[in-house]
Every structure is written in structure tokens, then in C-alpha cells.
Amino acid sequence: MDTRIIERINELKKEKNAVILAHYYCPGEVQALADYVGDSFYLAKTAKETDADIIVFAGVRFMGESAKILNPDKKVLMPDMKADCPMAHMATTEQIAKIREEYPGVAVVCYVNSTAELKCASDVCVTSANAARISGALPNKYIYFIPDQNLGRHIAKTATDKEFIFNDGYCPIHNDLREDELLQTVSEHPEAVVCSHPETRECILRHSDFIGSTSAIIDYVTRSDKKEFIICTEIGIEYELSKNNPGKKFYFAGGRCVCADMKLNTPEAILDVLENENNEVILSGGILQKALVPLERMLELGR
């Protein structure tokens, strides 16, 4: 990577009191230059706690929106405004209203991978790291889980006293992983431990030794005394896995779990937004207020 870009980024960060947050699915060079790297929950918490004036959020649109909702007085900049998560749009407020009518007392549990508009219509937000715990702790009998059906079906297995209503959204990247690809990788590396993200389908999860969020997979692998792992999630996680575990080997089933939106976050794009302060996340006052309620509830319940 061009060291002049890094130097200029560091100068601007100091000059403007800016901080860079990056998701584990961003390119490795972006993770290397960020001040904080993590999954959605960690980054949301960090965004809320920072005293920086500018937050540059290397992630996708819903993450920048969450940072803005939690910090309405700060400037939140996205390196590339086109970086969006298709799953975030895979539910509608009309569907939510219909379910609320059909199931009085239902809790609408919204995965943070969702638009600010969907958060406004929900009761609580969750991430893949805390979805099971928060859903299980709710007093409601019925839970409408949006937008990811795969994560919803996975957590429903543990919250057995609840009745779940599923939505039909999914992450196109994780959902694309096929059972035959995983089994092929397992046959090539029979000693490897299979670690999967709950956004993958049941046909992947049933062959997995460990199921967890990106940060949970990193923790699990780092603590494990095994040497080989088959990873069923986005390939960007390899940067942190390799950094923390130099002696271990990682194989990616199918070899194509790549989120093109996350890869739009580049050092050049970060430098550009820091220089020009463009690509600011702007949300209306009404959205900021309404969407804050389920997000704050998540931070409180997820502690």
C-alpha cells in the first residue's frame, strides 16, 4: 500500500479529530489502517462511545446509519455511498404493520443489517452476536424476526418458548454457500474444524462444529488448539484470523464468499472523504429519534 496515503490519512485524522471504524469484511489494507475493527455490535458500541468529531465508517450503508443514529451530533462519512447491504432492504414496513395486526403483542426483532426505516418500525435491534440472548430475554411470546430468515431460524432453535414468524430475506453472499462445496472442502481437509456464520443456510450449519458471529468465530479459532479450520463466512475475516493465529491454516468453502459492497471501502476512498468531508450520512430528525429506541435497547440488553 502507498505509505503516502496512510501518512496523509493519519495527518487528517489528527487535524480533524476523526476516527476510522472498519468491519471485518473490509479489505485487509483498510482493516490495517483503521482505529477500530470489529463486527456490527462492537462498531455500534464504539461509535456511541467515541469523542471524535468525525466518524469514517468503512462498512456498508446501514452501519453508517447506525453510527449516525447513535451520534446525531457527529459527522459520519462513508468512504463509498454505493456500499450497501442488499439484505438490509429485504423487509418492508407494510409487512411489519400486517404482522402486528395479525399477532397482537408480537415483538419485531430487527437484525442491525437493515435500513433505518425498518429499525424505526421495530421494537429491538440485534446483531448475530446477541440475537439469541436478546430474543430469548424478551417477554413476548411471538417474535417477528427481520430481515434474515437464516439467522432467525437459527436463533429460534434456542428460544424454544417463543413462536417465531420469519421473513424471507437473506444475505446473498452467505446464502450462496452450497452444501456440496462445503462437503468437498471437508473431504480435502478432514482434520479441519468447520466454523460457520448463522447467515448461512441450515444445509451448512448442520455440518458445522462451531456457529457464531464473525467476532465469535475469531475468538473460537484463537482459543482453539486445532491447526486447521474451514471458514463459512465472508473472506475478509481471514485478515484478522491470520493476524491472530500465525500457525493456523484457513480454508474457505466454495472460495467465493465475497461481499462486493464491503470491498468498495479502499484506502483511497477513505482519504478522499477525510479530505473533502463528502459522503455524509444524513437522516431526518424523525428517523434519528425513532430508530434510536431499538438500537439503544440492543446496547442495553446486549451488555
Ligand code: SF4
Ligand atoms: S456480507 Fe451479506 S449481510 Fe454482510 S453486508 Fe454483505 S450482503 Fe450484507
